[in-house]
Amino acid sequence: MGVLSEFFKGLRVTGRVLVDTVTGDGLVTTKYPEEFRQKPQRFHGRHVLNRYPDGMEKCIGCELCAGACPARCIYVRGADNPPDEPVAPGERFGYVYEINMLRCIFCGLCVEACPTEAITMSSLFEMSTWNREDAIYTKDELLMRPDGSVPHMFPDDPLARHKELETADGWLRATAPSGVAAYEGVQGWQGTPGRANWDPEPDQEARDA
Numbered sequence: 001m002g003v004l005s006e007f008f009k010g011l012r013v014t015g016r017v018l019v020d021t022v023t024g025d026g027l028v029t030t031k032y033p034e035e036f037r038q039k040p041q042r043f044h045g046r047h048v049l050n051r052y053p054d055g056m057e058k059c060i061g062c063e064l065c066a067g068a069c070p071a072r073c074i075y076v077r078g079a080d081n082p083p084d085e086p087v088a089p090g091e092r093f094g095y096v097y098e099i100n101m102l103r104c105i106f107c108g109l110c111v112e113a114c115p116t117e118a119i120t121m122s123s124l125f126e127m128s129t130w131n132r133e134d135a136i137y138t139k140d141e142l143l144m145r146p147d148g149s150v151p152h153m154f155p156d157d158p159l160a161r162h163k164e165l166e167t168a169d170g171w172l173r174a175t176a177p178s179g180v181a182a183y184e185g186v187q188g189w190q191g192t193p194g195r196a197n198w199d200p201e202p203d204q205e206a207r208d209a
Contacts, residue, residue: 058118059094
C-alpha cells in the first residue's frame with residue numbers, strides 16, 4: 001500500500017506540472033533561444049584577450065595561465081617585442097595564444113594567474129562546432145579589436161549572443177584581494193578600449209590607508 005501511495009503521489013506532481021505547462025502558469029523553463037536566462041556576474045564563459053586603452057596587447061607571453069591550467073588546454077609562446085613597433089609593453093608579447101575549448105573546464109584559474117589582466121572570461125557559452133579544429137581558439141578569435149569589440153568564431157551563428165562579447169557588464173571580474181567581502185563591487189580592472197573600462201586595482205593596504 002505504501003508503494004502505491006508513493007506512486008500516485010508522484011503522478012499527482014507530474015499532473016500538476018503538466019497542467020501548469022499547458023495553461024502557461026508556473027513554467028520552469030525558458031523559451032531558448034528566443035529567451036536567454038540572466039547569468040551570474042562571475043559566469044565562466046568564453047575567454048577574451050584584452051588590450052590597453054592605447055591599443056597595445058596586455059599579454060606579455062609569460063605562460064603563467066598555461067602553467068596554472070589544470071586541463072592543460074592553453075598553449076602560449078612569447079616573442080621579443082619589435083623595437084620599432086612594440087605589440088605589448090615590456091620586452092615580450094604573446095606571439096602564439098591558443099585555447100582548446102574541448103579540454104577547457106572553465107575554472108577561471110587562468111584569469112587569476114595572469115599578472116597583467118590580459119585574459120578574462122565572458123558570459124558567452126554558445127560555442128558548438130561541427131569539427132575539432134574549430135574548437136581551438138587562437139588570437140584571431142580571442143584578441144579584442146582596437147575598438148573594444150571581440151570577434152566571434154561563428155559570426156553567422158543565430159544562437160550566439162554576440163553582444164556579450166562587447167559589453168563590460170558581462171565580463172568576469174577578478175576576485176577581491178584575499179577574498180574580502182568588503183571589496184565586492186569595487187572596480188578593479190585596468191582600462192581597456194571600447195566599452196570595457198576599469199580603473200587599476202590598488203592593493204588592500206592602499207585601500208585601507
